[in-house]
Amino acid sequence: MKNVIVTGGNGFIGSSLIKKLVANGVNVVAVDITFAGDRLPELEFITKIESGVDVSLAKKIPAGEYDAFYHLAWRGVNGADKADPTVQLANIQMAVDCVNISKQLNVKKYLCAGTVAENATFSLSNLEKTSGGMMYGVAKHACRLILEDYCKNIGQQFVWMQFSNIYGVGNKTGNLVSYTLGELMAGKEATFGPALQPYDFIYVDDLIEAVYRLSANDTNKAFYYIGSGSPRILKEYLLRIGELAGCADKVGVGIRPDDGIKYSMEMFDNSDLVATVGEYVSTDFDNGINKTIDWLKTL
Template sequence: MQRIIVTGATSMIGAALIKECIKKGIEVYAVIRASSGKKMRLPESEKLHIVDCSLEELEALPQKITEKCDTFYHIAWGNTGENRNSSTELQSRNIAYTLAAVKTAYALGCRRFIGAGSQAEYGPMDVDKISPDSPVNPTTPYGAAKLASGQLARMLCKELGMECIWPRIFSVYGIYEKETTMVASGLRKMLAGEKTSFTPALQRWDYLFSADAGRAYYLIGEKGKDGAVYCVGSGKAALLKDYIEIMAELTGAEETGIGARPYPEGAVMNLCADISSLTADTGFVPEYTFREGIRETITWLKTGNTGETK
């Protein structure tokens, strides 16, 4: 890769990807909303160009980017967060946004399109590891929209003569994570000395640190195979209570709050990514343990969200 475009540039994975690409000397066009207050998340570099453009206006990008690019990362997604499944209609709009991104990538001369799928495309499963070839059966509007977007993007890319790769993201935590997630909200409360309340936390879970996720996305752009679906995770799972206990230890929290509330209806009890094809094709292996990633995240939180990762 020499010159890339990234939508959703200020998201957790977008920012981590861009940081990795800048380190590698790759020129980046970072696409963000004009109203976004998150530009500070992006590194200062002569290799970085910020482009104001909303999801609804993606097809206008060729008028804003005059140079030919080689890879288009479409990470932006509308209607995310804890209420992302409250509206099927709002989630369905992301399918059109994804196809608009494919057409825009083609217009900008890109040879490769890389999306941002989700483990939600599989639906609840009780297996040791979920692989790219595991059956897909989404049970939420978010998962269904991700699945449809990936399938249609692949078809449109084939029509246009572009390569298409669809990574499916599992549980990523760390720098710039949404504050409503278990790790982000738990860490903030523990650092503030507030009580936390978790389920019995016997779920078996796979967590990947944000910097590792960014590096995985970089490697997919460099070495991923056309048409591939990759599971993006650590490839290892532990009980959720083990993760919470590490969080409590590193923040100095006296109580963990484990078992303070029941499992929610339909709780996923087993979630681990099979990253064997990702490793075989790209060489990706996580560099951070959960303990190391939490230390980095705590440093970032304590330094006014400006701390650097290694």
Template sequence: MTSLLGRPKRVLVTGGAGFIGSHLTRRLLERGDDVVVVDNFYSGSRDNILELRDEPRFELMRHDVTFPLYIEVDEIYHLACPASPVFYQRDPVQTTKTCVHGSINMLGLAKRTNAKILLASTSEVYGDPAVHPQEESYWGNVNTIGIRSCYDEGKRAAETLFFDYWRQHQLRIKVARIFNTYGPRMAPDDGRVVSNFIVQALQGQPLTIFGDGQQTRSFCYVDDLVEGLIRLMDSPDEVTGPINLGNPGEFTMLELAEKVLALVGGDSKLEYRPLPQDDPVRRRPDITRAQTTLGWGPTVPLDEGLARTVDHFRAKLAGV
């Protein structure tokens, strides 16, 4: 893609060495953008972007977004923040700082450079929802002082900042609320249910089920999610969001475990543990707004996406 000046767009991806960020970076490079990845590698990995080192339009900066950044860009995809409970609960104060200070710094950069900026928000802003499925008009049911609050409330504050910059400074903003996403390059130790189940099954360990396993999630394959992010960024300026991006297919944890075991084989059992504090009981996006505004919807069925993800982890654990 080219900028208004006739040159390739210069796009900043914060958190670009993470799971979603690395997939997004590849897509942007494939379409001809110049891409600057910023990451402090707290939860991202150099391995995710190692093969991009020699790409002439790729640039990597080790930087923490809680500190200001001074570069020239046309667009900013602001993904920087640990998104799995294992990582964001390890240093909850830093998680909140990343959400709040990081957003302030990236919004300031967008204001100075007149760049369009997209926030990777989350379905966690809905908390343990009292409305099902969740549509963007729902304000959520979030515990402000729980162990997940650093992330949930941090992202809610980030959304507030984005819309205040839009109202006060007429900044061109986009806010995506991302539901559970999975696929190759997930970290095997990030504590998310898809990677947990697959790694446990491949290693012949029991699959950890929290609670009774009847809680539900909706799983979106990463390629579909990236397509939604790009469509949102490329949408007209009056489309600010928030817009839900996720797959409305709803599965219990027991159903997911059965699917993983069927793909991997072996004789792993299920091991039940207490449900963590504030863990949402149900989660499913209403994607009507994404369908009508962006012409977007998921295309990869869960069985197909899981098979690709199992192949990735099988190769990774084998050292291939």
């Protein structure tokens, strides 16, 4: 791989991926609506384009032969925008625009970020009430279907990378591990539903390894789940976080009502990915949580 494009290049995942690409000698065109916060170093390998993402972006990207287009930009990964259908629809449009740019620039492979929250949509019709995360999962699920059909129709190689729940150094997203450690390390109780569902977490460096290999290696499927390969019941994960943080008594499992969303072990099967890119997980849960705790202590 010589040249790639990464949208959302200043985000948590995008900036980590770009560092990995650059370490492997790959030139990166990094696109983001803002590069505030100095997440990305100034290096000759990185061309930063501070811009929103729409079809006009094609004209701003330097001419060249691109091996991959990673589309990671997404508004409302966290916070109130997650539940806003207008924001989420605009995200789908942005992902379609990036397919058109990839096709126009003859990019070999277009890879787009999905989420394990897509699986929540399979419980939707059984729920009387939903929370904000559902709209995000619905939009990602719809986006995957639209992109897969469109890419197959226009002949653009496409990979939907369905990310597990990600944790680790640099993650301040307020997702499950981030919330749990944030509360526990502030001496507060972290509260949850019954947490009896199967679940999965992946350490950020392992996710990035798989994401990198999905463009570096040949792929023959349009969908890969990127998880740890060792899912567990959520309650076990949460209690283990409490033990490692030295305050298992502050992990309040069963305090909140069940949200009714059902997950199954099969949803977390990464065997297709391992068969394609090899073993990519090198950080077990205890090690990853300990690294994350050490980092949080430095903030």
